[in-house]
Amino acid sequence: MAFPDDRPRRLRRTQALRDLVSQTSLSPSDFILPIFVREGIADPEPIRSLPGVLQHTVESATKMVDEARSLGVRGVMVFGVPFTKDDNGSEAWNRDGIAQVAIRSMRERCGDDLVILADLCLDEYTDHGHCGVLDEYGRVDNDATIDLYRRVACAQATAGVDMVAPSGMMDGQVGAIRRGLDEAGFSETGILAYSVKFASSYYGPFREAVNVEIAEGGDRKAYQQDFRNTRESLREVRLDISEGADMVMVKPAGSYLDLLARVAAESEVPVAAYQVSGEYAMVKAAAERGWIDERGIMLEQLIAIKRAGASVMLTYFALDAARAISST
Ligand code: PBG
Secondary structure, eight states: OOSOSOOGGGGGSSHHHHHHHOOOOOOGGGEEEEEEEETTOSSOEEOTTSTTOEEEOHHHHHHHHHHHHHTTOOEEEEEEEOSOOBTTOGGGTOTTSHHHHHHHHHHHHHTTSSEEEEEEOSTTTBTTOOSSOBOTTSOBOHHHHHHHHHHHHHHHHHHTOSEEEEOSOOTTHHHHHHHHHHHTTOTTOEEEEEEEEBOOGGGHHHHHHTTOOOGGGOOSTTTSBOTTOSHHHHHHHHHHHHHTOSEEEEESOGGGHHHHHHHHHHOSSOEEEEEOHHHHHHHHHHHHTTSSOHHHHHHHHHHHHHHHTOSEEEETTHHHHHHHHHTO
């Protein structure tokens, strides 16, 4: 054949044609902005390994809510960084714990105009840095931990969250929290389950953001998933949905697009993906050196996550991406 019969390039000729046939687009309402609120600081503090992200005071965190809303972002995820930590993480369910105070303040500010979620875990609150309480051998005690998660869920619901987001990877946590919320009269409070959550080196900068160090060089491999596997992810999703998850999450996002696509194909509830701290930090670091185009990479990565099947994306780029989308 002397010339091609089939010419896919016809549809790529102009920007208008490309826009017309594009299959994936980003909207500010796709994003959830993670917000760190730290107790006992007078002014917001930068996080060295997360350029552009701050540990907020309650006041500055509440202002972030206004900024998010004005850009069309529809959700925030609150992480508390308490002043004091103990062996069972009791500040996590203290009525006046930092996360609860911040949630109340944000809710007062925005009414129902923004979805407020809270990360539900103990690692930010325990002095040993694990996501649950330890048994006499120093192992994370699954069933004792989920009892505490119920308390945290009720404290966050009382403070006014729309959804709690359990991230501790304890077996049965979603069911325990669902029952705990229902028994306390919070049947309308939802659960976004971190269902597919890997033991990942990509969480490095987050540990600085929440001042967490795991005792004795420990890790979370006994409860978070092994990144060599795929089968157990689908099992975790199935369990979480059967226990009452209203949404499920895959985390990290960028290195797990294969799983995200599989979960999106099989899940009957909306699927979220978390572009985590390490993913964000790598883009920032390379861009600072002038090695990559930050805006271009940011949008390309978020499009990839959406294209793989995420209906919601948690990302530290939420506000930057919302700005970039509205300016194109
Ligand atoms: C646990 C939690 C973690 C992240 C979100 N929730 C840390 C972990 O499981 O070790 C990581 C988020 C990120 O890296 O951006 N509370």
